[in-house]
Amino acid sequence: MTAKDIAVPYQEIAAAKRQSLLDNIPKEWILESIPSEKEVPNVCEYLDKFLPEEEVAITSSTVLKLADKISKGELTASNVTKAFCHRTALVHQMTSCCAEIFFDRAFHKAKELDEYYAKYGKTIGPLHGIPISLKDQFNLEGLDSAIGYISLLNKPFPKEQESVLADILSSAGAIFFVKTTVPTAMMAGDTVSNIYGYTKNSINRKLSCGGSSGGEGCLIGARGALLGFGTDIGGSVRIPSAFQGIYGLRPSSHRITYRNVTNSYCNQPVMVSVIGPMAQDLEDIKFIFKFIVESKQYLRDPKVPPIPYREVSLKPTDKLCFGIMKWNKYIMPHPPILRAIETAKTALLKAGHEVVEWEPPVSHLDLLNLASAIFGADNCKEMLNECAKSGEPLIKEDIALCGGKAGGPSISIEEHWEQAGLRYKYQQIYDDFWLSTKTLTTTGRPIDGLISPSWETCSFKSGDFPKLTTMYTSVFNVLDYSVVVTPITKVDKKIDLINNSYKPINEMDKFTHEYYDPELFDGTPVTLQVVAPRYQEEKALFLSSTLTNALKLNLEEK
Amino acid sequence: MTAKDIAVPYQEIAAAKRQSLLDNIPKEWILESIPSEKEVPNVCEYLDKFLPEEEVAITSSTVLKLADKISKGELTASNVTKAFCHRTALVHQMTSCCAEIFFDRAFHKAKELDEYYAKYGKTIGPLHGIPISLKDQFNLEGLDSAIGYISLLNKPFPKEQESVLADILSSAGAIFFVKTTVPTAMMAGDTVSNIYGYTKNSINRKLSCGGSSGGEGCLIGARGALLGFGTDIGGSVRIPSAFQGIYGLRPSSHRITYRNVTNSYCNQPVMVSVIGPMAQDLEDIKFIFKFIVESKQYLRDPKVPPIPYREVSLKPTDKLCFGIMKWNKYIMPHPPILRAIETAKTALLKAGHEVVEWEPPVSHLDLLNLASAIFGADNCKEMLNECAKSGEPLIKEDIALCGGKAGGPSISIEEHWEQAGLRYKYQQIYDDFWLSTKTLTTTGRPIDGLISPSWETCSFKSGDFPKLTTMYTSVFNVLDYSVVVTPITKVDKKIDLINNSYKPINEMDKFTHEYYDPELFDGTPVTLQVVAPRYQEEKALFLSSTLTNALKLNLEEK
Known part of the structure; x- marks a missing residue:
């Protein structure tokens, strides 16, 4: 295909996509001006001062603590979701870390969860009301998984092609609210594409956020989410985790289900990409990893070997x-x-x-x-x-x-x-x-x-x-x-x-x-x-x- | 390479290999004449009448029973080994099922095991004195793994390239005494090669023994061994098991270590060959499968996923x-x-x-x-x-x-x-x-x-x-x-x-x-x-x- 065969210049398609993200942010959360990198290198520190105290308290917590509070009725799913959506809206404007923004859907689910809790006096699952961010490639109903390609924009996925992992998390009460940026095709350790431009490091905006799970690293680094999922075939979970100073697990092949997750070279069998959790807190990673491994994902994905979760037999006091x-x-x-x-x-x-x-x-x-x-x-x-x-x-x-x-x-x-x-x-x-x-x-x-x-x-x-x-x-x-x-x-x-x-x-x-x-x-x-x-x-x-x-x-x- | 570049005609190399096998059989076990297929279709039945009663008793037993008797001192490793070697020598002459014959080595190990038992009053491991046959491709020190190719004859393997599975079995006391025939390259459901000719079905010599683990199927079918190992990428454990009426397990990929086992297309990553036990008795297969899975083979083979042995939670009385x-x-x-x-x-x-x-x-x-x-x-x-x-x-x-x-x-x-x-x-x-x-x-x-x-x-x-x-x-x-x-x-x-x-x-x-x-x-x-x-x-x-x-x-x- 040559340039003359292409009806709409790619720059226009990209600009429309970028605008649609901003359109999905409530007007009151739109920044009038974006401070420069020199003025504000560290987005996380900046937002801790900028945002309301109660929202900072929520976004400075951990998944396990928030889940505990929600289960005790001390916080609602809606409160928690709003705090993270608000913070994420600002992080995105300062770094360009989001590939999809769908706060409305998140608020709707949070409301449903709160109603469930009010009615039954219990949570729907261990992730009840916890916002989780996902790298762009996780297929979700009605959304693109463009993985940085202009050509894959405006091709929303149907329900039956939703990521199995997303379904496992969602069924346990997790709330999805954004998908995060990747470099085109996700074959790079930096995060840049013709759609979203350059994603900045949220701890030092003068630098790269890393890649290819760069949007995840950036967002979690700035506490726009406390937990999210990236993928790694050459360092793509680890580089952004390192560059933003968060925890990131790169598991071995197929330990976490990749079914219905859009990918480059998706059938290349010699060395495969793996999914890994990224988080501010290590206990949150331990928790989510155990939860996923114990979800019987191997029944839903032929590639997942049925290796059980195994507690480490060493005691914390043992010499290592x-x-x-x-x-x-x-x-x-x-x-x-x-x-x-x-x-x-x-x-x-x-x-x-x-x-x-x-x-x-x-x-x-x-x-x-x-x-x-x-x-x-x-x-x-x-x-x-x-x-x-x-x-x-x-x-x-x-x-x-x-x-x-x-x-x-x-x-x-x-x-x-x-x-x-x-x-x-x-x-x-x-x-x-x-x-x-x-x-x-x-x-x-x-x-x-x-x-x-x-x-x-x-x-x-x-x-x-x-x-x-x-x-x-x-x-x-x-x-x-x-x-x-x-x-x-x-x-x-x-x-x-x-x-x-x-x-x-x-x-x-x-x-x-x-x-x-x-x-x-x-x-x-x-x-x-x-x-x-x-x-x-x-x-x-x-x-x-x-x-x-x-x-x-x-x-x-x- | 053209025919004129080849110093020795392949037929001569093959004939020498076949003769070397017969040379490795004690003279008193050489049959004067081989009965025709019509006279003797069923080798197993024939040998049950032909062989001494005590040898028939041993070869009609099961691995678990023999191991039990050896552990109680009721049988020696040497007795058991001799019975299987003798029977195998005859099966081979009637079917052409062996690719390597090394009875001397087996007798030597049996003697060592008997000395160990005499000295310590216990067995060396759960397979103490149990003869096990192996498909030709399992690398053993000093022997070829020609997998049916003339070109791979006379290339004995060094100790450090021995099959990991063979080492696991051998360390537990198993005695290897033969490797069994395969079709050239093992990419067929029949067993024929320019080295060994055609391997016959040991239960009905007018027919095929199947393949590619045809020598195994033939030998175990005739009780020349009670337990052996084949491999399967399209049916190669199952076809010979079926054609000889024995039990054969085709496990999922990499459940049993393939390290240092010679193979065709050994790095083809899309659909791989697997190793499976073949046996006269199902309890023997259950036993050996559990033993292998629990041997921590995953520490010795990067391809083996650490899936533990899992007892089936259903009771035998449960409705299935x-x-x-x-x-x-x-x-x-x-x-x-x-x-x-x-x-x-x-x-x-x-x-x-x-x-x-x-x-x-x-x-x-x-x-x-x-x-x-x-x-x-x-x-x-x-x-x-x-x-x-x-x-x-x-x-x-x-x-x-x-x-x-x-x-x-x-x-x-x-x-x-x-x-x-x-x-x-x-x-x-x-x-x-x-x-x-x-x-x-x-x-x-x-x-x-x-x-x-x-x-x-x-x-x-x-x-x-x-x-x-x-x-x-x-x-x-x-x-x-x-x-x-x-x-x-x-x-x-x-x-x-x-x-x-x-x-x-x-x-x-x-x-x-x-x-x-x-x-x-x-x-x-x-x-x-x-x-x-x-x-x-x-x-x-x-x-x-x-x-x-x-x-x-x-x-x-x-």
């Missing part, structure tokens, strides 16, 4: 051993991230745990290259074809993640099978090595978990994603491990100085080293990945708790 | 409801199979269970076509290339399973991804329909299991595999369901007459109808598939027990 990977031997993380590693190490040791240095048994560059080769198996053909339908250009961020090539033939099935074989080989080597660490610990077990930087930087500037890599996140997609992004600290320009004595070991390392700017990054969150083996989500969450508690203990002592 | 699929609407099974369906139905009803007719919610022809398209994704290129290395021709049976085409380009990755999507769609439709049967039963549950013919015929004559289809088995590979082949009866030429009034509905149905020959098939076993949903192996085994017990009860009453 963590592997610590300060860097991946290719790209040195920025100074605040190295400080976070030291902070975590010190806190764990003080809490009585053990740490050992982690030497990757496989080159992480090889793992990254495999991931890129899988993402780039068709040289962006599917994305280019979908873009051609509307005449929009493909964003450069997608091309970067897919190995930097667009156009040209797809690889052969034989090459694709080789990729599958290589992935399995790497997994074997990594798993075998993990088991072998039994000889390195004093616990009688292999290391319990691995701690790694989430990313080499704490974010980046608009347009710079192609200059960086997803090595720190993608390796765990190749291995299919369970990972929890865990907040540690914030960049402090006074402490986290440029390390002038560091000698970069390659061009990428040099670029990254020189990219660090304490002034720019000041106040940006710093997180680490807490990693457990495949299908050990319960353990990864337990270890993230252990680290979080150790950090608290350490702070209290100081 | 079975869906019964008499035929698949395309090919009417032969009269003895229809009789088996009626026998099963009557027995279940008499035992107090419920049956409902099963109408497939998806055309089984569509499911078969998808399976064939996946098998034929590269138009046999891998097989042709491997055959070219030795100059051997590819067997027509492989070409038949792969959609009948050899040569020509592979499909594109986009087409392969479409296959993956189509498979997922079919699984969704089938699963949803299964759940919906709750309205058809009086148990308050959907149907507990599905009963289907194992195959449209009870076997076939050498060379006829390409004229038939694998529709009855392949559908459950596409769906990835758990299936237990369950013996029901034997063909009785006096009862199972040709149905002259049947009007075939298509050409394949006509061919199959006319293929029935009561005289030829007389005495051949008749089995049915007992099917439970994906990852419900425990349930499928429970249902197979239910059916087996109902049949016994019915027989006793008569």
Whole structure:
């Protein structure tokens, strides 16, 4: 299709969509002017002062606490929903984080739930009245799942194609009110599209919110929602969680049902995207993960293996051993991230745990290259074809993640099978090595978990994603491990100085080293990945708790 | 490579391999002459008369009983091993079912186990002294895994590449003594190769033993082993189990570790081969399946999901409801199979269970076509290339399973991804329909299991595999369901007459109808598939027990 075949310029379709979002916000919530990034870098802090006290109290709570209050009649679903819709309306205007806004529907459901509660004196389920945000790709009745493509706008889904996960949450009383932005096709670690433009980091608006679940990260970072769902095939849950300093779980393949969730390369079988919860509070993630696993989703999705929820048998007082990977031997993380590693190490040791240095048994560059080769198996053909339908250009961020090539033939099935074989080989080597660490610990077990930087930087500037890599996140997609992004600290320009004595070991390392700017990054969150083996989500969450508690203990002592 | 590049004609390499097998059999066990198929159709019956009484007693037992006797010191590992080796040596000479024979190694291990028992007064593990046969593809130290290819002969595996499953079994005391024949590349439902020739059915030597785990089916059918392992990507555990009238479990994907097991298309990710136990006794299969699942294989194989062994919560006295699929609407099974369906139905009803007719919610022809398209994704290129290395021709049976085409380009990755999507769609439709049967039963549950013919015929004559289809088995590979082949009866030429009034509905149905020959098939076993949903192996085994017990009860009453 050429430009002349296209009836309406894509820019017009996009502008209409953006306007329709604003039209769905009550007029009294429309900001007269948007403060600049310099005036207000941190949306969350700003809104805590801007919004009514009772709404701030609600949005500063946790899912579990709100659910408890609602169940006791101390809060109504309508109160809670209004507080989050209001806050979200403002976050969206300051960051462009929403892909769909449907507050009316949310208010309607909240009212129904309140009526149910009034009538029966009990909640409809454990998520009664809890607003949950969803990445754009979750199909909901009557709404688009455009995943950043102009061509997929104005194609609302019917009821029978609703996401199974959405139905599980909704049946338990969850209230959906927005879907959040993604980069076109969701094949990038930044969030930009020809529909919604650029989504800003809600904690430091001068920087990227990450991607591809960038709208989720941004919204939850600013407490426009306390809990939401992203997806991750190369870091897409973890990057935005890291950049906004929230918790994000990347489970192993198919642990959470993906049925009826729109996706790019939806049938590519070698390495798949997974759904993961993102939240302000770790206990909320634990709760929702357990709830989903126990919902018998495997009866509704052929791809979900019936692995039960398994409580971790270790006691919180048991001594654990963590592997610590300060860097991946290719790209040195920025100074605040190295400080976070030291902070975590010190806190764990003080809490009585053990740490050992982690030497990757496989080159992480090889793992990254495999991931890129899988993402780039068709040289962006599917994305280019979908873009051609509307005449929009493909964003450069997608091309970067897919190995930097667009156009040209797809690889052969034989090459694709080789990729599958290589992935399995790497997994074997990594798993075998993990088991072998039994000889390195004093616990009688292999290391319990691995701690790694989430990313080499704490974010980046608009347009710079192609200059960086997803090595720190993608390796765990190749291995299919369970990972929890865990907040540690914030960049402090006074402490986290440029390390002038560091000698970069390659061009990428040099670029990254020189990219660090304490002034720019000041106040940006710093997180680490807490990693457990495949299908050990319960353990990864337990270890993230252990680290979080150790950090608290350490702070209290100081 | 052309014929002139090949130093040694493949026929010579094959003849040397066949001779080496005979050389590994003690001279006193070499038969002076092999009785004809007409004289001795049934190897098992023949050997029960031919062999010493004490050996017949051992080979007529079960794994659980033998293990019990060994643990009490009533039998030694050496006694047991000798009995099975002797019997196997004869079965092999009468059927050509062994691909590797290594009795010496078995005797050596048996001796070690007996010494261990003598010293410590206990067994080394639950499989202490139990001979187990393995399909050729299981890698064992110092032996080939040629999977029927001349080119892969004389390439023994090193210790570190031994099959993980073999190691799990061996560590528990199992004794390996043979590996069994497969068709070249294992992509056929018959067992023929340029190395070993044709493997005959051990219950009716005039017919096929099935495939691709044909050597296993043949050997276990004749009680040369009581338990062994095959693999199944289109019916390869079930067809030989059916043709020899033994139990065979086809588990869902990756439920049993495939690590370090040689395979064709080993990295093809859309629909994978699975390992399943085959045995004379159902309790032995239940025992070994539980043992493997509880061995923490997931720590040693990245592909194994950590699904625990789950006892079926139903009581044996609970009323169950079975869906019964008499035929698949395309090919009417032969009269003895229809009789088996009626026998099963009557027995279940008499035992107090419920049956409902099963109408497939998806055309089984569509499911078969998808399976064939996946098998034929590269138009046999891998097989042709491997055959070219030795100059051997590819067997027509492989070409038949792969959609009948050899040569020509592979499909594109986009087409392969479409296959993956189509498979997922079919699984969704089938699963949803299964759940919906709750309205058809009086148990308050959907149907507990599905009963289907194992195959449209009870076997076939050498060379006829390409004229038939694998529709009855392949559908459950596409769906990835758990299936237990369950013996029901034997063909009785006096009862199972040709149905002259049947009007075939298509050409394949006509061919199959006319293929029935009561005289030829007389005495051949008749089995049915007992099917439970994906990852419900425990349930499928429970249902197979239910059916087996109902049949016994019915027989006793008569």
